[in-house]
Amino acid sequence: MKKPITAFSGLLTAGLLMAAVSQAQVVEDFKPSAANQSGKEYPMVNSEGRVRAQIHAPEAQRVQLDIGAVKYDMLKDENGVWTGESAPQDEGFHYYQLNIDGASVPDPGSLYFYGAGRWGSGVEVPAHDQDIYALKNVPHGVVSEQIYYAETTGDLRRCFVYTPFSYNKHPEKRYPVLYLQHGGGENETGWSNQGHVNLIMDNLLAEGKAQPFIIVMDNGTWDFSGPRKEGAPWPPEGWTDGFMQRLLEDIIPMIDSNYRTLADAGHRAMAGLSMGAMQTRVITLSHSEVFSQVGMFSGGSIREDDLAANPDFRDNNKLYFVGYGSRELESGRYNMGGDPENNVARLKELGLNTYFYVSPDTDHEWQTWRRSFYRFAQLVFQP
Amino acid sequence: MKKPITAFSGLLTAGLLMAAVSQAQVVEDFKPSAANQSGKEYPMVNSEGRVRAQIHAPEAQRVQLDIGAVKYDMLKDENGVWTGESAPQDEGFHYYQLNIDGASVPDPGSLYFYGAGRWGSGVEVPAHDQDIYALKNVPHGVVSEQIYYAETTGDLRRCFVYTPFSYNKHPEKRYPVLYLQHGGGENETGWSNQGHVNLIMDNLLAEGKAQPFIIVMDNGTWDFSGPRKEGAPWPPEGWTDGFMQRLLEDIIPMIDSNYRTLADAGHRAMAGLSMGAMQTRVITLSHSEVFSQVGMFSGGSIREDDLAANPDFRDNNKLYFVGYGSRELESGRYNMGGDPENNVARLKELGLNTYFYVSPDTDHEWQTWRRSFYRFAQLVFQP
Numbered sequence: 001m002k003k004p005i006t007a008f009s010g011l012l013t014a015g016l017l018m019a020a021v022s023q024a025q026v027v028e029d030f031k032p033s034a035a036n037q038s039g040k041e042y043p044m045v046n047s048e049g050r051v052r053a054q055i056h057a058p059e060a061q062r063v064q065l066d067i068g069a070v071k072y073d074m075l076k077d078e079n080g081v082w083t084g085e086s087a088p089q090d091e092g093f094h095y096y097q098l099n100i101d102g103a104s105v106p107d108p109g110s111l112y113f114y115g116a117g118r119w120g121s122g123v124e125v126p127a128h129d130q131d132i133y134a135l136k137n138v139p140h141g142v143v144s145e146q147i148y149y150a151e152t153t154g155d156l157r158r159c160f161v162y163t164p165f166s167y168n169k170h171p172e173k174r175y176p177v178l179y180l181q182h183g184g185g186e187n188e189t190g191w192s193n194q195g196h197v198n199l200i201m202d203n204l205l206a207e208g209k210a211q212p213f214i215i216v217m218d219n220g221t222w223d224f225s226g227p228r229k230e231g232a233p234w235p236p237e238g239w240t241d242g243f244m245q246r247l248l249e250d251i252i253p254m255i256d257s258n259y260r261t262l263a264d265a266g267h268r269a270m271a272g273l274s275m276g277a278m279q280t281r282v283i284t285l286s287h288s289e290v291f292s293q294v295g296m297f298s299g300g301s302i303r304e305d306d307l308a309a310n311p312d313f314r315d316n317n318k319l320y321f322v323g324y325g326s327r328e329l330e331s332g333r334y335n336m337g338g339d340p341e342n343n344v345a346r347l348k349e350l351g352l353n354t355y356f357y358v359s360p361d362t363d364h365e366w367q368t369w370r371r372s373f374y375r376f377a378q379l380v381f382q383p
Numbered sequence: 384m385k386k387p388i389t390a391f392s393g394l395l396t397a398g399l400l401m402a403a404v405s406q407a408q409v410v411e412d413f414k415p416s417a418a419n420q421s422g423k424e425y426p427m428v429n430s431e432g433r434v435r436a437q438i439h440a441p442e443a444q445r446v447q448l449d450i451g452a453v454k455y456d457m458l459k460d461e462n463g464v465w466t467g468e469s470a471p472q473d474e475g476f477h478y479y480q481l482n483i484d485g486a487s488v489p490d491p492g493s494l495y496f497y498g499a500g501r502w503g504s505g506v507e508v509p510a511h512d513q514d515i516y517a518l519k520n521v522p523h524g525v526v527s528e529q530i531y532y533a534e535t536t537g538d539l540r541r542c543f544v545y546t547p548f549s550y551n552k553h554p555e556k557r558y559p560v561l562y563l564q565h566g567g568g569e570n571e572t573g574w575s576n577q578g579h580v581n582l583i584m585d586n587l588l589a590e591g592k593a594q595p596f597i598i599v600m601d602n603g604t605w606d607f608s609g610p611r612k613e614g615a616p617w618p619p620e621g622w623t624d625g626f627m628q629r630l631l632e633d634i635i636p637m638i639d640s641n642y643r644t645l646a647d648a649g650h651r652a653m654a655g656l657s658m659g660a661m662q663t664r665v666i667t668l669s670h671s672e673v674f675s676q677v678g679m680f681s682g683g684s685i686r687e688d689d690l691a692a693n694p695d696f697r698d699n700n701k702l703y704f705v706g707y708g709s710r711e712l713e714s715g716r717y718n719m720g721g722d723p724e725n726n727v728a729r730l731k732e733l734g735l736n737t738y739f740y741v742s743p744d745t746d747h748e749w750q751t752w753r754r755s756f757y758r759f760a761q762l763v764f765q766p
Contacts, residue, residue, distance in 0.1 A: 037502055057486035061442055080485060098488070102463060103440035105481070105488040112495050112502060119420055119495055135539050140530035142544070147523035147585075156518050161525070168641050171554040202530075258551050 026050060026085060033110065034124040035093070040109040043096075049125045052085035053098060053107060060101050067096035067123070090327075091127035092367025093194045095120055113194045117185045122194060127367055131203075132374045133196035138206035139165035143192045146258070150250040153242075159188050159218035159251065161259065162198050164205055166212050174260045176213045176267035176381045179247065179291075180373075181220045181276025183299075188219040191373075194366050200374050211381040213269075216255055218247070220272070220279055240279045247283065248290065265316065269380050271295030273369045278336065281306075288312045293319040293380050297372040298328060298364055300336030301343040307350060319379055320347060321355045323372030325362035334364055355379060409433060409468060416493065417507040418476070423492040426479075432508045435468035436481060436490060443484050450479035450506070473710075474510035475750025476577045478503055496577045500568045505577060510750055514586075515757045516579035521589035522548035526575045529641070533633040536625075542571050542601035542634065544642065545581050547588055549595050557643045559596045559650035559764045562630065562674075563756075564603045564659025566682075571602040574756075577749050583757050594764040596652075599638055601630070603655070603662055623662045630666065631673065648699065652763050654678030656752040661719065664689075671695045676702040676763050680755040681711060681747055683719030684726040690733060702762055703730060704738045706755030708745035717747055738762060 030044035030052050042054040053065040058080025064071040067086050074084030095115045098107050106112055110121040141164040150157050167175065180197065182190040191197045197215060204210035220243040228234055256263040270291045272280040277299025284291045285306055294317060296302075301322050307314045322344050328334050329341075337343075341356055348354040357375045359368040413427035413435050425437040436448040441463025447454040450469050457467030478498045481490050489495055493504040524547040533540050550558065563580065565573040574580045580598060587593035603626040611617055639646040653674045655663040660682025667674045668689055677700065679685075684705050690697045705727050711717050712724075720726075727739040740758045742751040 039500075055486055055488075057484055059444055059484035060486060061444070061484070063486075100483045100486050100488070101440055101442035101444070103438055103443060103446075103483050103488075105438075105483070105486075105491055106495075108488055108501065108503075112489075117422075118491060120491075135530070137532045137539060142527040142529050144525040144527040145581075146525050147518070149520045156520060171643075198528075260554075 034126070035111050035113075035122045036109055037111055042109045043107060043121075043123050045123065045125050046085075049088040049090065050085045051089060051094070051096065051123050051125070052083065053096075054081060054083045054109070055098060055100070055107065056081050057100055062099075062101055064099040065096065066099050066104065067094055071099060089123075089125050090362050090365060090367060091125050091130075092362060092365060092370065094123050094125065094365065096123055097121055114187045114189050115185055115194075129371065133199045133370055134203070135199055136203060136206070138202050140202050141165045141167065141198055141205075143198050146254075148250070148254045150246055152246045152249050157219065159216055160192055161217070161255070162192070162201060162215040163259070164201060164212040164214075166205075167214070167260070171260075174262045176211070176269070177255060177259075177261050178213055178215045178269045178271060178380060179251070180215050180217050181270075181272030181279055182217070183272075183274035183276055184222070184224055187221065188217050191215075191217045195370055195373065197370075197373055200370065201377060204374070204377055210377045211383075213381050214255070214259055214261060216251065218251055220247075220276060222275065222279075224275075235278070240282050243279060244283045244287075248287065252290070265290055265292045266318070267292075267381065269293035269295070269319070271297065271321070271373070271376060271380075272299065273297040273372075274299045274334065274364065284317075285310045285313050288316040292316055295319075295321040295323070295372070295376040295380070297323045297369050297376075298325065298334050300334070301338070301340040302347060303338055303343050304346050304350065307347065307352075314350070314352070317352055319355075320344070320352050321357070321372075321376045321379060323357040323359065323368065323375065325359045325364060325368035327361065327363040328368070329358060331363075417509070418494050418496075418505045419492055420494055425492045426490060426504075426506050428506065428508050429468075432471040432473065433468045434472060434477070434479065434506050434508070435466065436479075437464060437466045437492070438481060438483070438490065439464050440483055445482075445484055447482040448479065449482050449487065450477055454482060472506075472508050473745050473748060473750060474508050474513075475745065475748060475753065477506050477508065477748065479506055480504055497570045497572050498568055498577070512754070516582045516753055517586070518582055519586060519589070521585050523585050524548045524550065524581055524588075526581050529637075531633070531637045533629055535629045535632050540602065542599055543575055544600075544638070545575065545584060545598040546642070547584060547595040547597075549588075550597070550643070554643075557645045559594070559652070560638060560642075560644050561596055561598045561652045561654060561763060562634070563598050563600050564653075564655030564662055565600070566655075566657035566659055567605070567607055570604065571600050574598075574600045578753055578756065580753075580756055583753065584760060587757070587760055593760045594766075596764050597638070597642055597644060599634065601634055603630075603659060605658065605662075607658075618661070623665050626662060627666045627670075631670065635673070648673055648675045649701070650675075650764065652676035652678065652702070654680065654704070654756070654759060654763075655682065656680040656755075657682045657717065657747065667700075668693045668696050671699040675699055678702075678704040678706070678755070678759040678763070680706045680752050680759075681708065681717050683717070684721070684723040685730060686721055686726050687729050687733065690730065690735075697733070697735070700735055702738075703727070703735050704740070704755075704759045704762060706740040706742065706751065706758065708742045708747060708751035710744065710746040711751070712741060 063082040074082040107121040113122040277296035344356040359371040362368040446465040457465040490504040496505040660679035731737040742754040745751040
């Protein structure tokens with residue numbers, strides 16, 4: 001056995017040297033990711049935002065770190081431990097996975113988050129403004145798993161409901177409600193798990209920067225993977241009717257029945273990210289008798305012709321907020337009908353109470369949405 | 384390329400034949416596990432309780448299904464998809480993982496559960512009595528994530544709190560509280576995620592078989608992995624003092640402050656499984672001024688000499704319940720000080736209100752604890 005092992009070690013040494021050359025630029029100040037499982041050292045992140053993964057896979061031929069749509073080869077040491085790192089990532093949360101001899105699997109070191117249609121690994125690149133979602137010793141609200149039967153779909157479902165700290169303390173008080181939607185391939189867990197929307201709210205409330213309100217996070221999944229007709233509008237007409245009906249006929253009545261809400265349009269808002277923003281646009285434009293305040297993050301904007309077609313929205317809307325990451329705004333990839341900043345500016349000229357926010361140096365990703373929510377939460381339900 | 388592929392296919396065919404012979408007994412009625420991610424077909428379970436896993440790993444040399452402390456070799460087809468199954472498993476929930484060329488990873492097909500000190504895969508073998516934890520169209524309570532600051536440990540922590548459906552409906556009503564602990568290597572998520580304690584309660588309440596009460600599930604982790612002194616008692620004296628202090632000084636006051644509780648010993652119970660049962664024994668024996676009702680599942684029992692040493696417990700206890708799986712009872716592996724059934728019978732003779740339950744054909748596993756909880760919940764806080 002001695003010979004083959006020596007030969008193999010020789011190969012490894014050569015590999016390590018090559019790696020050392022190609023990684024001469026990597027800053028060696030890696031620290032465990034904040035999204036790791038308790039006690040797990042890897043993945044790590046350095047000050048450049050590089051993600052370094054590690055896994056014990058002694059018999060594997062090829063192991064890769066798959067993050068940001070790029071697969072990075074990892075390198076095996078003499079103990080069968082593979083290590084490798086990515087190019088620098090933007091600040092904030094990123095989905096990723098490991099690829100072991102062709103199998104795409106979650107990294108056993110990370111916590112798991114729902115995105116891309118499955119539970120998978122997540123990693124946290126420290127952000128200069130991470131204080132907004134930091135876990136602090138302030139009064140904390142709770143996030144509750146609420147199971148309910150939906151008549152419109154005939155099945156048992158669940159949503160998550162954030163109630164602020166004061167909700168349990170003041171059993172006579174009623175609260176406004178924000179309906180907050182995730183993006184495509186995500187689900188009802190996203191805003192609290194990777195969005196940290198509860199911590200953002202707890203911190204804002206502790207600083208007196210927001211009004212207390214209830215947040216309802218349900219699953220608005222719509223399958224984008226179906227066949228697309230050449231020349232037909234996309235997404236097709238009526239694409240969010242199913243979720244709209246469930247929201248209006250099941251979710252809102254159930255919430256108004258089980259929680260102490262202020263059950264009128266003046267105290268009801270809807271917001272969402274990406275697909276959730278597209279749903280927010282369709283639903284709030286046609287139902288200003290239900291929602292008076294609107295937030296759209298990275299999923300298009302309302303245009304002047306939308307207002308013309310929906311005069312009730314124009315008359316009843318109290319707040320219209322649009323947020324984007326600077327990188328996605330530059331690429332224009334998620335504009336979805338005209339330049340969002342221009343569209344919002346035009347609505348302001350037409351008399352709406354509008355806000356346009358750009359998250360610096362982020363793309364179509366959670367740091368954009370955390371920051372957008374942080375701004376939106378300070379504007380919504382203000383007297 | 385044609386030649387090597389043909390040779391490889393020949394090898395595969397031989398392998399498939401061997402597998403076919405060894406698996407002649409497998410009943411081909413596999414269905415997706417109830418603990419799968421939405422839309423995922425594998426893992427599957429058949430009527431014998433065999434678990435069949437499948438994963439695409441085209442470049443892998445060896446893939447195994449690791450369940451019940453046994454690794455089962457899986458077999459690759461011509462598309463690089465590996466499939467394999469286990470021996471029959473007991474009814475109920477089981478932790479498992481995949482092993483890909485030596486790397487132990489979660490199965491991308493399953494939901495993830497915390498056990499064995501990490502988030503990993505779980506699979507559900509249909510049980511003859513699964514109706515007790517089935518998701519039904521009944522009024523549902525909520526499970527809330529409660530963040531709090533613990534003075535005794537100086538850190539921010541979380542627990543999960545089940546409140547019955549009626550809790551939100553009757554804001555003037557106060558409720559008794561059960562403190563319910565997980566086992567070693569598990570955490571505060573276990574009782575609701577894999578125990579389905581919320582569904583068991585919802586179903587019992589809908590049938591009028593239990594009193595409504597609040598359930599608090601916190602993390603009582605104690606590290607069993609430290610050095611053991613030859614001849615010294617194990618676990619060592621004082622092993623659960625840290626958790627006991629946090630429970631008494633932080634958790635209970637926080638719950639009594641944030642929830643509408645009946646804050647006296649008569650309306651406070653403690654129960655736990657395995658390590659949690661051991662903690663329940665230590666804590667309730669020494670604090671009958673705090674807890675009057677006690678459940679211990681698969682983690683020992685209170686003996687006559689315990690009563691003699693704790694006369695207050697003997698005088699104040701209103702309910703003492705012990706549950707075990709029949710298989711672990713046979714092996715005696717989790718008896719922890721005398722025969723549990725005899726110990727409980729002796730306490731009954733001495734005047735305590737005792738119950739002893741044996742879960743048929745289960746071991747030291749979640750089906751035992753779901754069933755034990757189902758019985759305990761019908762006895763606790765009864766007038």
